[in-house]
Amino acid sequence: xxxxxPDYDKRVRESFARQGAMxxxxxxxxRVEPGLVEIDLPYRPELSQQHGFxxxxxxxxxxxxxxxxASYTLFPADSSVxxxxxxxxxxxxxxxxxxxxxxxxIRSGRTLTVCELRAYVRKNGAETQCLHGMATVMCLAxxxxxxxxxxxx
Amino acid sequence: xxxxxPDYDKRVRESFARQGAMxxxxxxxxRVEPGLVEIDLPYRPELSQQHGFxxxxxxxxxxxxxxxxASYTLFPADSSVxxxxxxxxxxxxxxxxxxxxxxxxIRSGRTLTVCELRAYVRKNGAETQCLHGMATVMCLAxxxxxxxxxxxx
Amino acid sequence: xxxxxPDYDKRVRESFARQGAMxxxxxxxxRVEPGLVEIDLPYRPELSQQHGFxxxxxxxxxxxxxxxxASYTLFPADSSVxxxxxxxxxxxxxxxxxxxxxxxxIRSGRTLTVCELRAYVRKNGAETQCLHGMATVMCLAxxxxxxxxxxxx
Amino acid sequence: xxxxxPDYDKRVRESFARQGAMxxxxxxxxRVEPGLVEIDLPYRPELSQQHGFxxxxxxxxxxxxxxxxASYTLFPADSSVxxxxxxxxxxxxxxxxxxxxxxxxIRSGRTLTVCELRAYVRKNGAETQCLHGMATVMCLAxxxxxxxxxxxx
Numbered sequence: 001x002x003x004x005x006p007d008y009d010k011r012v013r014e015s016f017a018r019q020g021a022m023x024x025x026x027x028x029x030x031r032v033e034p035g036l037v038e039i040d041l042p043y044r045p046e047l048s049q050q051h052g053f054x055x056x057x058x059x060x061x062x063x064x065x066x067x068x069x070a071s072y073t074l075f076p077a078d079s080s081v082x083x084x085x086x087x088x089x090x091x092x093x094x095x096x097x098x099x100x101x102x103x104x105x106i107r108s109g110r111t112l113t114v115c116e117l118r119a120y121v122r123k124n125g126a127e128t129q130c131l132h133g134m135a136t137v138m139c140l141a142x143x144x145x146x147x148x149x150x151x152x153x
Numbered sequence: 154x155x156x157x158x159p160d161y162d163k164r165v166r167e168s169f170a171r172q173g174a175m176x177x178x179x180x181x182x183x184r185v186e187p188g189l190v191e192i193d194l195p196y197r198p199e200l201s202q203q204h205g206f207x208x209x210x211x212x213x214x215x216x217x218x219x220x221x222x223a224s225y226t227l228f229p230a231d232s233s234v235x236x237x238x239x240x241x242x243x244x245x246x247x248x249x250x251x252x253x254x255x256x257x258x259i260r261s262g263r264t265l266t267v268c269e270l271r272a273y274v275r276k277n278g279a280e281t282q283c284l285h286g287m288a289t290v291m292c293l294a295x296x297x298x299x300x301x302x303x304x305x306x
Numbered sequence: 307x308x309x310x311x312p313d314y315d316k317r318v319r320e321s322f323a324r325q326g327a328m329x330x331x332x333x334x335x336x337r338v339e340p341g342l343v344e345i346d347l348p349y350r351p352e353l354s355q356q357h358g359f360x361x362x363x364x365x366x367x368x369x370x371x372x373x374x375x376a377s378y379t380l381f382p383a384d385s386s387v388x389x390x391x392x393x394x395x396x397x398x399x400x401x402x403x404x405x406x407x408x409x410x411x412i413r414s415g416r417t418l419t420v421c422e423l424r425a426y427v428r429k430n431g432a433e434t435q436c437l438h439g440m441a442t443v444m445c446l447a448x449x450x451x452x453x454x455x456x457x458x459x
Numbered sequence: 460x461x462x463x464x465p466d467y468d469k470r471v472r473e474s475f476a477r478q479g480a481m482x483x484x485x486x487x488x489x490r491v492e493p494g495l496v497e498i499d500l501p502y503r504p505e506l507s508q509q510h511g512f513x514x515x516x517x518x519x520x521x522x523x524x525x526x527x528x529a530s531y532t533l534f535p536a537d538s539s540v541x542x543x544x545x546x547x548x549x550x551x552x553x554x555x556x557x558x559x560x561x562x563x564x565i566r567s568g569r570t571l572t573v574c575e576l577r578a579y580v581r582k583n584g585a586e587t588q589c590l591h592g593m594a595t596v597m598c599l600a601x602x603x604x605x606x607x608x609x610x611x612x
């Protein structure tokens with residue numbers, strides 16, 4: 001896939017850095033390419049559900065962010081990104097020491113972009129897919145990501 | 154709806170208290186009834202996306218937990234709860250000082266339970282719905298929620 | 307809810323009548339109100355799955371149409387309607403002599419509308435909910451529903 | 460992927476042949492392999508939406524069936540298959556002379572199987588993906604597909 005904005009990488013990293021939630025849960029950008037973003041989420045007890053594994057919501061959060069930023073790599077410079085909806089199946093317990101979330105653009109339109117979301121959990125050096133999903137993402141053209149988004153999409 | 158386990162309230166609150174993620178993001182159980190659970194999530198900058206609003210993943214996390222525990226109120230005492238999948242639409246920016254997530258059982262089966270998920274954001278005393286979704290939740294009978302869940306559902 | 311086009315009823319009925327699929331499966335508009343559409347689908351063996359019940363795809367088809375047209379009632383006169391995505395849970399076997407699908411708008415935006423989808427199956431005079439879902443629907447302003455829709459949404 | 464029942468092909472084809480809906484819309488099994496099923500749906504005006512393209516519900520119907528039967532190839536001989544839920548994005552207008560739906564198993568569990576759904580529309584010899592989705596499918600062990608399914612999953 002081709003990015004229309006040559007500075008997509010810088011734009012994604014700056015936006016990611018403004019997300020308080022990503023810092024709070026300890027997520028880190030791992031890979032930023034046109035139409036593809038990966039995010040790492042190392043384990044800590046503060047991310048757990050009742051059995052000590054990663055909480056499904058935490059895994060879904062990084063998957064959603066990976067999909068939103070994968071879409072954002074393809075947007076024009078002066079635009080903002082909104083998740084319209086996402087759907088995830090938790091296909092295996094997220095039991096391990098690090099989650100890697102992958103967002104990958106399937107179809108990029110002027111207004112709407114559709115992504116595939118996957119997450120893998122690493123344990124004893126081996127990765128198991130623990131989440132599979134999809135997201136619909138909206139491009140708000142002419143509204144810089146640095147200002148507040150408006151309602152009424 | 155009717156709970157088969159008279160101690161459903163205690164069982165839900167103990168499981169919730171074991172979720173490190175709920176404490177880390179500052180979520181609190183607000184209401185526990187058969188087939189209905191509400192969770193409050195007060196705003197803090199650590200929960201924000203790039204525009205300073207609540208991150209969609211944080212809102213989805215409490216919505217997912219509300220749906221899982223709403224289902225769990227109806228499960229037998231010696232059981233565990235797993236989210237199979239959830240889907241959420243972010244229908245308005247989560248701009249406000251507190252999110253209230255509601256999980257409500259639509260259909261309760263022996264193995265699978267379907268919930269409606271809603272979240273509302275409060276600003277200047279008024280609530281706006283910011284999320285609408287659904288979840289499919291699984292009952293693992295004969296596996297206490299206190300031990301580790303097994304894969305292979 | 308309020309329709310901006312006073313002729314919404316006529317506009318919906320004309321569009322419905324142009325859908326070859328609705329006639330082929332025997333579906334009929336039952337109710338058209340601002341933000342709410344109901345469609346009836348009487349049983350015939352040509353709509354069955356392998357056990358003789360209504361095929362899930364047939365029930366989903368009328369639910370999707372009900373959601374699309376519920377959204378369309380709120381659109382301006384000179385517009386077209388596209389389903390962006392839908393998600394349905396089949397919560398009971400669709401075993402009966404008629405399905406009633408209900409599409410109801412939850413949130414109406416300038417570009418995107420979110421609907422709740424429900425379907426009920428009637429047997430021996432009693433209705434059971436057999437489907438619960440959601441749809442995201444897009445308004446293509448300035449593109450009449452009578453002409454072909456364009457790609458590139 | 461590996462089928463536990465060596466007669467999976469015959470079992471799938473017999474079940475498909477019992478679906479009145481597949482015959483009524485003119486769908487045909489194209490490919491049956493362990494974990495993968497493809498269905499063809501040639502165009503006819505009886506399958507159209509208001510602009511003359513394939514109706515989204517018809518495309519979703521064959522995609523859902525492809526996912527259900529892809530899952531069913533991996534089930535034991537004496538079992539039945541139920542779609543728990545599916546979610547589809549309509550990513551391009553289904554404008555063409557034939558739809559090819561593909562259901563592919565992502566994860567196969569004892570009770571639940573998760574599939575990816577895709578559909579492609581062929582026009583002037585070229586295929587365009589028009590649908591991307593997911594399905595959660597349930598195995599009812601010990602209940603032959605030839606008898607009626609029971610509620611209460």
